[in-house]
Amino acid sequence: MMLINGQAGQAIDARDRGLHYGDGLFETIAVVSGRPQLWTLHLERLSLGCRRLRLSLPEEMLSEEAHGLCADQAWGVLKIILTRGPGERGYRFSPGRCTRLVGFQPAAPYPIRHYREGIVVRLCTTRIGLSPALAGLKHLNRLEQVMARAEWDDEYAEGLMQDANGNVIEGTMSNVFALIDGRLWTPSLSQSGVAGVMRRFILERSADLGVETHEAPLSLEMLRHAQEVFVCNSLIGVWPVSRIEDAAFEIGAVTKRIMTEVRPYSLMP
Amino acid sequence: MMLINGQAGQAIDARDRGLHYGDGLFETIAVVSGRPQLWTLHLERLSLGCRRLRLSLPEEMLSEEAHGLCADQAWGVLKIILTRGPGERGYRFSPGRCTRLVGFQPAAPYPIRHYREGIVVRLCTTRIGLSPALAGLKHLNRLEQVMARAEWDDEYAEGLMQDANGNVIEGTMSNVFALIDGRLWTPSLSQSGVAGVMRRFILERSADLGVETHEAPLSLEMLRHAQEVFVCNSLIGVWPVSRIEDAAFEIGAVTKRIMTEVRPYSLMP
Numbered sequence: 001m002m003l004i005n006g007q008a009g010q011a012i013d014a015r016d017r018g019l020h021y022g023d024g025l026f027e028t029i030a031v032v033s034g035r036p037q038l039w040t041l042h043l044e045r046l047s048l049g050c051r052r053l054r055l056s057l058p059e060e061m062l063s064e065e066a067h068g069l070c071a072d073q074a075w076g077v078l079k080i081i082l083t084r085g086p087g088e089r090g091y092r093f094s095p096g097r098c099t100r101l102v103g104f105q106p107a108a109p110y111p112i113r114h115y116r117e118g119i120v121v122r123l124c125t126t127r128i129g130l131s132p133a134l135a136g137l138k139h140l141n142r143l144e145q146v147m148a149r150a151e152w153d154d155e156y157a158e159g160l161m162q163d164a165n166g167n168v169i170e171g172t173m174s175n176v177f178a179l180i181d182g183r184l185w186t187p188s189l190s191q192s193g194v195a196g197v198m199r200r201f202i203l204e205r206s207a208d209l210g211v212e213t214h215e216a217p218l219s220l221e222m223l224r225h226a227q228e229v230f231v232c233n234s235l236i237g238v239w240p241v242s243r244i245e246d247a248a249f250e251i252g253a254v255t256k257r258i259m260t261e262v263r264p265y266s267l268m269p
Numbered sequence: 270m271m272l273i274n275g276q277a278g279q280a281i282d283a284r285d286r287g288l289h290y291g292d293g294l295f296e297t298i299a300v301v302s303g304r305p306q307l308w309t310l311h312l313e314r315l316s317l318g319c320r321r322l323r324l325s326l327p328e329e330m331l332s333e334e335a336h337g338l339c340a341d342q343a344w345g346v347l348k349i350i351l352t353r354g355p356g357e358r359g360y361r362f363s364p365g366r367c368t369r370l371v372g373f374q375p376a377a378p379y380p381i382r383h384y385r386e387g388i389v390v391r392l393c394t395t396r397i398g399l400s401p402a403l404a405g406l407k408h409l410n411r412l413e414q415v416m417a418r419a420e421w422d423d424e425y426a427e428g429l430m431q432d433a434n435g436n437v438i439e440g441t442m443s444n445v446f447a448l449i450d451g452r453l454w455t456p457s458l459s460q461s462g463v464a465g466v467m468r469r470f471i472l473e474r475s476a477d478l479g480v481e482t483h484e485a486p487l488s489l490e491m492l493r494h495a496q497e498v499f500v501c502n503s504l505i506g507v508w509p510v511s512r513i514e515d516a517a518f519e520i521g522a523v524t525k526r527i528m529t530e531v532r533p534y535s536l537m538p
Binding site: 002004009010011013015016017018019020021022023026044053054077079081083084089090091093101103105126127128129130131132133134139140141142144147148149154164173191192 | 281287292353360362374397399412414415417418433
């Protein structure tokens, strides 16, 4: 089921700048019991992205379409794409036009062993670019993630990406947290990466739980010596990490506590 | 006029990975007297890009469609987009599918003063990312160029972009050359940038002309003290640069010689 500028449809204008340049943003949202989860956080991130890219956000229409599309759905994924719309040739744009896609897809549950036993994570050889102009945004330029994901088939549940300096930034489709000396670290995203909604939710909830958090560059060496590691996104919720290459991790108390917090707002079983 | 997978059309599948991830490549080609110019070089770059992105190149169909579409056209632009086609949710892909767009648009001539007097070039504040996985490719992830081009209206004909280290990489839509101590320098593109077809043509032709060329990192300071500067792409051919901020340049003998070489293969008046 997909709405394109409010109308049921399956196709977009071939001149759309989303196709030609990746000139747009997206959100991927868990739908549980008829409602898009963490809607306010998703909308805030989209709004922030629109300000940085100088896109206008059709907030009320999006909200109406998203909630309408999900109302009868028990469990699945809502994807929103907002582009700068069809354009003339060239990078230059005129303000005002945009294309919005709102689509719902039912989703199969993720394997329950991912949550119970933790996942094995690959260290990707594809590096994530240093791009301060785009850092933090969930934009449509995702080729690095596509290339990183092509490094494996089913041997891993996720792959971690480092930047050119060797800092760990994120998973191909998730953010990463590590418990180091009692603090919950997550990489700072000022030079690359996507500022995930679930990442933000966990940072905020951790503060409420009295778990100290820290956003800072995270080296692979630090990560390897962490007491607990997990990855997160809006759909999977939290997957504990049991192994990254030859470094093994337990599913510890902090991870379990965060999983309990996240469960109702994600597609966690 | 546009062909989508060989059929006249105006719309693409909204699930196309070109839209969702910028998962594809493109070529922009000058059409003169019914023929796409520098076709072999364009196809070679596309082929190289396909190998790096693990896309299959429908070479014969593309060639047939491109030449057919241009046959009755005197002057204009051929744009080819090749994407990984419609996909399921997620970055992972299966081999084999792709979407090809081949479109022709008549083009107005560029202002003749750009060629006679040279252009004034902006130094963009938007930096180009360091992304070795994608460097050199003419891929669909072009948000940095969109943001850089949004820095001005009509005050400049082009804007130069630097990487995070301050090296000059390219224009928003062109490559850059500078005559420094008798050698024709152009930035190396191992960490970012697009390896332009006209850039390659000029490098090859310069060798034939006995002009020594050099691909290496190019600092802004070196560029400011160059004897001649020009930008190039497949459509504009060569635009001499008369000014970058407070640094002024003459249109010298080497630039004029290169312009003569390039004219028949571009949209130069």
